[in-house]
Amino acid sequence: xxxxxxxxxxxxxxxxxxxxxxxxxxxxxxxxxxxxxxxxxxxxxxxxxxxxxxxxxxxxxxxxxxxxxxxxxxxxxxxxxxxxxxxxxxxxxxxxxxxxxxxxxxxxxxxxxxxxxxxxxxxxxxxxxxxxxxxxxxxxxxxxxxxxxxxxxxxxxxxxxxxxxxxxxxxxxxxxxxxxxxxxxxxx
Numbered sequence: 693x694x695x696x697x698x699x700x701x702x703x704x705x706x707x708x709x710x711x712x713x714x715x716x717x718x719x720x721x722x723x724x725x726x727x728x729x730x731x732x733x734x735x736x737x738x739x740x741x742x743x744x745x746x747x748x749x750x751x752x753x754x755x756x757x758x759x760x761x762x763x764x765x766x767x768x769x770x771x772x773x774x775x776x777x778x779x780x781x782x783x784x785x786x787x788x789x790x791x792x793x794x795x796x797x798x799x800x801x802x803x804x805x806x807x808x809x810x811x812x813x814x815x816x817x818x819x820x821x822x823x824x825x826x827x828x829x830x831x832x833x834x835x836x837x838x839x840x841x842x843x844x845x846x847x848x849x850x851x852x853x854x855x856x857x858x859x860x861x862x863x864x865x866x867x868x869x870x871x872x873x874x875x876x877x878x879x880x
Contacts, residue, residue, distance in 0.1 A: 740854035742793055745847045749789060751797035755806040777828035782841050784821035785876075788814040789848055792855075792869065799859045811865035818872040825879055838880055845877040 743750070753760045767787060774783050791814035798807035852870040856863050 740851055742796055742851055745851050746789055746793060749793055751790075751794045754794045754798050755809055756798075756803065777824060778837055781821045781824045781828070782837060784817045784824065785841055785844050785848075788817035788821070788869075788873075789844060791817060792848060792852065795862070796855065799862060804861050807859075808862055808865045811862065811869050814869050815865075815872050818869065818876055822872070822876050822879065825876070841880055842877060845873055845880070848873050849877065
């Protein structure tokens, strides 16, 4: 079989196209493989959203609303039905988180005094959690629950750090809650 000029040219084109695609895939694969070992710096979060950090928690009724006392009664009744030392610590952290979210809602609506009261309640809940931690010792700690509570406290710390410069009028109360969160997070 004799290869004429047109057939030779067509074979060259096919080989060149094949080599081009093969080289492209090899170069792309090598580039991706090299990128796996490199550390990528995460961008700093400039805006923190309480809805995303604490989902499914929302503020609901806040101080100054008519049904707020009923909400507090329900929380106390629920807390009385919780058994287990570490579960009580977890519940106190949950309540502190609720009070911080309520404070954010109140600050957004311009009710600084009520927000400060909510922040003070959050500090009380964190203090209760810390006392319960100290009373219980290490025997009741379950690794999975400890990690879960640490995650909640880390989210709370992130949110409070962001909230402090946003609302300078309540920064002292926010900083007090932040310090209590950090202390509790270190002791768990």
